[in-house]
Amino acid sequence: MATETQTKPSPAKETFHFINDPAEAINDALVGLTYLKPSLSYNREYKTVYRNDLPNFTRDHVTTIGFAGGGHEPMFGGFVGHNFLSAYVSGNVFASPTAAQIFEAIKMCQPEGSKSMGTLIVCGNYTGDILNAGLAITRAQAAGYKVHFTPVGDDVAVGRKKGGKVGRRGLSGHLVALKGACALAQRGESLERVAEVMEYVAGNVGTIGVAFDRVALPNATITDLQTLPPATIELGMGAHGEPGLQQISPVPSPESLTSQMLDLILDISDKDRAFIPFSASSHPSADNEVVMLLNSLGSTSDGVLARFAELANAELEKRGFKSEDEWVWHYNLATASGQRRGYESGTGARVVG
Structure with missing residues (x-):
């Protein structure tokens, strides 16, 4: 005689996202962006x-294209527009x-082909993007x-x-470099000059992140993630949850963490x-001028970012550096990149030769 067995349903997992349809999350975000910024249009295909x-604009200006995986909004979508x-x-x-997709964007930016002034293309250094x-x-x-590709x-x-090869x-770090390169493009500079500035700044920038936990993806099936233990941070965690340098417990003071970063x-x-x-x-001796950027991936309040900016600026001054400019903003929001229960702070520095 067969015995009927009952299996308990798996407990529902937290998704940490308000979305309509995971398959349409990117389209929803970018269509919504055109409502927030009427100066933009969106090619859904x-x-x-x-x-x-x-x-x-393409008739007498170098054009600039940024591309990346979705989920890093507002990067790069939020930086499309005048002077960017x-x-x-x-x-x-x-x-x-x-x-x-990338080829179609190039054609869109150079409708006159060889008569155009050219296009600078920028992305983060990830294998799929590069290929x-x-x-x-x-x-x-x-x-x-x-x-020109950077x-x-x-x-x-x-x-x-x-890192190897x-x-x-x-x-x-893209954003520090792009801000200068795109401003030159807006002024009508040549592709060679725009690319020169992009390459120089990109070659003199460093970033480090820290977070309390890994990212939660807004797809239909939430994969089990290797979460961090309580009262632990991971120094050097990547924007997609890639492994960092080390896990630190107990959590250091903001002053100590800033100095270590x-x-x-x-x-x-x-x-x-x-x-x-x-x-x-x-x-x-002569190369102490830097630009500092602090970036939250979604879970850090403006108040916490402001405090880290103050600490970082004081630490830089103590070491003999002069911060010529400071950017504090939520460059990456929490559609996919928001670190749960945590913060990720990045500092970009460039040499002014």
Whole structure:
């Protein structure tokens, strides 16, 4: 005689997101962006946000394209517009846009082909992004389009030994470089000049992150994530929840954590991570001017960011550095990148030669 058995349903898992349909999350976000910024338009087929004035702008300006996986909003979609990006191409959540999407964006930015002034394309240093960009750019150049490509790797948590030929992950250093490069494009500078500034700043920026927990993805099936123990932070965690340098418990004071993060960016004696060629870690001789960027991935309040900005600025001054500019903002919001129960702070520095 068969025995009927009952299995208890698995407990519902928290998703940490208000979304309509996971498959449409990117389209919903980017369509909504055009309502918030009426100066933008959205091409749904290729998941591309672009300036409304793009047809006129391309006639006598270098155009700029940023692309990335979705879920990092407002990066790059929120930075399309006057004095910034010409267009943004989005992939699915944490997935690169396809080569076809990127190629279509290039064509959109250069409607006159070889007569156009050219296009700067920027992305974070991730394998899928690099491969798809390479395919798109090879195809575009063969068709006569002028393109310069700059992948940005600024995460000092990934040292030279670990990064190998792949290099560092891209975090928020793009924004420091793009702000200058896109302003030059708006002024009518050449592709060579715009690319020169982009390459210089991208080559002199370092970022480090910290978080209390990993990201929760807004897809239909929530995968089990390796969460951190209570009262623990992970130093060097990536924007997608990639492993960091170390887990620290108990949680250090904000002052101590700020100092430790700046050590990883500024210490020129750390040969594995001394990516910015300062003349000295403390009281550099002639290259002490920096730009500082603090970035939340969604879970940090403005008050906490402001406190970290104050601490970082004081620590920089103590070491003999002068912060020429400070950016404190939620560059990446919590659609997918928000670190649950936590914060992720990044500091970008550049040498003013």
